[in-house]
Amino acid sequence: MDGEIARVYGNRLRVRVCGLCWQADNLLVVRHRGISANGFWAPPGGGLETGETLEDTLVREFLEETGLHVRPGRFLFGCEFLHPPLHALELFFEATVTGGTLRVGDDPELSLLTDAAFLPVTTLAAEAAPDAHGIFRLAGSAAEVRKLCGFYRI
Template sequence: MAKLNPDAAAYADRLRVRACGICIQNEKLLLVRHGSTVDNSAFWAPPGGGVDYGETLHSCLKRELVEETGLKVEIGKFLFTNEFLRPPLHALELFFEVHVTGGSLFTGADPEMGTGKQLLEEVAWLALPEIQAIPQQDKHRALHYLLSLDDLLGLDHYFVG
């Protein structure tokens, strides 16, 4: 079993459904860097988070983008699904295209995590070469083999492999 950061324990041993956003602007992708979760020092991923009971995917994604990045967004088309399974973490992630409509970029916080236990470390717009330079184990697997940022908008398969 993987080594889990104790601050990530709130997400362990249960299936989480997550809504995630792919936001590309000026040939850069909006990404969030989380602190150590499972066997890694940092983890870059598109913003998003867990769907609350009774919450729609779109409402969740809008809420998560504001919480994590300070940006208000409009939700576009559904793009792809990813299953993350590295016990004790298990998540089904639904990715949507998003477009910024307002707000100001800043590194936000997870309301369910206490002060001093935040996993969010940085929010940034990264160009393709910057994403490619991040070690594989430190980025979401949807980012592993990008040849273009447009690859994220036109994946022709359902599950990221």
């Protein structure tokens, strides 16, 4: 892990709002550098700001990271990521594209994004553990990801 990531996000609880956005059986993901040597694929999402609703966070994060405007849908599931110094609670919602053009956006705090794409879940599940979000170890296909509900430790 990059030292800058640990400095900015470490040693505190971070609440993140993430979205699952589908194009057929391909899931929209962004690649972050600095988390693992090969980059880290994860659904778009980011930190909840004080006074911001969960839905507004999702809309903002998708626009920042992908250039896409989305409509938040139903709440799907939650995850806890606890690997000191990082600790995050992630709340996953459905997200439907309503406009914009897919592009590699940025993370205003660290500008660590290198790619944005709709990829098959099977491809993401085949990535080495440090290179893809933990949900892809729980669910290795689009059908399995769509069945996730409840709470998971990843």
